[in-house]
Amino acid sequence: METIILQKGRDLKLKGAALKQIISLASAARIAIRLADFRGLKPKLDVQENDVIKVGSPILSDKNNPTIKIVSPVSGKVIAIVRGEKRVLLQIIIESDRRQETLGLHKFSVEEIKKMARHDAIQQLLDGGMWPAIRQRPFSRLANPSDHPKSIFVQGMNSEPLAPDFDFLLQGQEGLFQAGLEVLRRLTDGEVHLCISDKATSPALTQSQNVRIHRFAGPHPTGNVSTHIHFIDPIKKGDIVWYISAPDVLRGAALFLNGSYSGERVVALTGEGADNRVYVKTLVGSSIHDVMGGKLKGDMRYISGSVFNGTNAGQNGFLGFYDSQITVIPEGGERHFLGWLTPGWKAYSFSKTFLSSFFPEKEISLDTDAKGSERAIVLNDSYDRYVALDILTFFLIRAIYSGDIEEAEKLGILECDEEDFALCSFADPSKLDIGGIIRQGLDEIEREG
């Protein structure tokens, strides 16, 4: 087993890691299904307000591909269907009756899974509501069950700031995890690649069977799916690769072994604004209020996911479908006199333009201050040292700006996702949203087919 060591990238060592200890929440009172989580889904509502539903009841389906369903992780009642401008569906909020009555499906043993036909395995995932856990590259959208991916990647590590430790989450889950991998094996004629940290020790990750295990080391983005694909089985035009995160493999396995949808999610509570920094066992889509134990503070930002790629959920928000982390950091917004002139003992920067850059702190504290406003790109050499892929970021941005899709494809945009550029946006002196620009290019390519 080789270890791939990243030379480029950087770790952001924030204060507020979660203690390695899992506590169970009594049970979530409210959960939501957030439409923004499911890229590529054209939603068709399958429920109305006040409908009574069970665990596994379909809430939404995809207009383009009606077999893809998003299901409820709780039993209870639909209490709100939230729409935004032009009646765009935003989220469906469900109140739990705490009984967790389930919609039963067929059960399979591990031996049966190993002998299943591809079609039957896909059918079980679709019927049970676990299909959306599988996404595809390029475009990071929901996978299409009628596609044949050249390989499947299991993200067995996460290198974002204060990220949940997948090695810890999979401790003692060997059986379940292996069953999940067997399901994935049924879905492709190519390889299933399991990408794990070089520090991983849990047997679930290190001793899995029938998959190719790869170890990754080095700084963030060493845990990103794009990084793994880039170094192991890179994407060219026309290729399709599927990917899934290790915690979701466990949920997928549970669907086969128990015959019912598992909405279980272990979430790391992180960030200097979180008081009780531990791992919490809860449900997919739980409300931030419930997960934080009801103790919310006004001057904090509650992020579902990491500070890099998470969404600003807000105090009344909910956990995202794919997120295993909540980060709480203070809101910024204080103004300082002649800020650009200070020697910068306290400023934090990847650049060497502040005195503090020469005396690195062990753990840093950051609020949500944007530290400047948007400008044109001037320092065009500041991007590449933070992108692990073989991408010339400045030229890719330029191609997207000028609408030259063909050039963008040649420069490798199909290998990218916006999350791969979070470090660039973080460090950009021009304060641009580089990931957003990349996403704009990807959307354009998707539209044109």
Place this chain on the structure above:
Amino acid sequence: MNLLEKSLHKLSPLFETGKPLAKFYPVYEALDSFLLTTGKVTKKGPHVRDAVDLKRVMMLVVIALIPAILMGIYNTGYQILLAKGQAIHNAQIWWLGLEKVLPIILVSYVAGGFWEVIFAVSRRHEINEGFLVTGILYALTLPPTIPLWQVAVGISFGVVFGKEIFGGTGMNIFNPALVARAFVFFAYPASMSGSVVWVAVDGFTRATPLAVLKEVGRGGDPIAALANQGYHVANLFNGFIPGSIGETSVWACLMGLAFLLITRVASWRIVAGCFLGLLGMSTVFYLLRGPNTFGIYALPPHWHIALGGFAFGAVFMATDPVSGSATNVGRWIYGILIGVLTVLIRDINPAYPEGVMLAILLMNIFAPLIDYFVLQAHIKQRNKKLTPAGAVPIKANSKS
């Protein structure tokens, strides 16, 4: 502090859309964000941001220029006293120097700033901090004797035709400060070009080192000719000679370079390329020297570093990331060619004694071409990696 914040806050409604001063919002924004950090918060990921912004970067470039500015002021005063044959008195040197240099810097900032504001207002974008650098860079390339109206005309041309007509900061092909300098160089050769230079005393002229070298006959001894006019390698490096305000002292430029490299604001590849190119090309000429070659051929390579505005140009002008190459390989090629061209213009072109300004402007034109070739090579190598044996690659430059 609070008072300042409050009074700025009171002013802000005047600049809102629909209000009489709405057009001048960029001016308000510039003042507001100059005095206080913006206090804006992120809206989406990344939710936290690095402390560096363009204001900071540009400020560091200005700080890197401080040795050259101080040296320029001191040397201007020193040369005046020297020409007048008066006793050298430190306080007087600073005073005489300031009297000449400060108006030039102020006129450059005011005239250039005027156009910045006009374009920011008419195009509704923020005033860019890059002008803090352009304005001072341009002033430092001028002789202290230049009439102030020429300073104003030059920087106006530089800002408008060197930058704004290309779409503003980040879009310009040429370094705007150099465009301004080139404009006055060609428009007002009497006060700019360099067979005789500029001591800020009426009627006093003295040949520049490069002009001296032009006059050295075939097979002549350049070092002796320079020594004859009072130029030695030491005073050429130290900069106590007449010349453009900020360009005479190599040490001042190297101090600025050290600062720019430590703070990683300038690309070390470009600067290293410039010096390598210059030394390499002048070594070639040095080896070719003979009884029938121009006298300048026989100048030892390290003298070239000290001549003219090379050090200033290589450190502060060639490293402008917008008008230079934007790939790492490209930066090397770009830098090396600037050095090579500088020597070529100095050694075999009889028309222009100073080469670095023209070399950089010429390479500004070629930078996109260099990047194009580097990019094609990058795409080719990407395709190779992505293509399993037997498959058909995407052609690097096909328009399918």
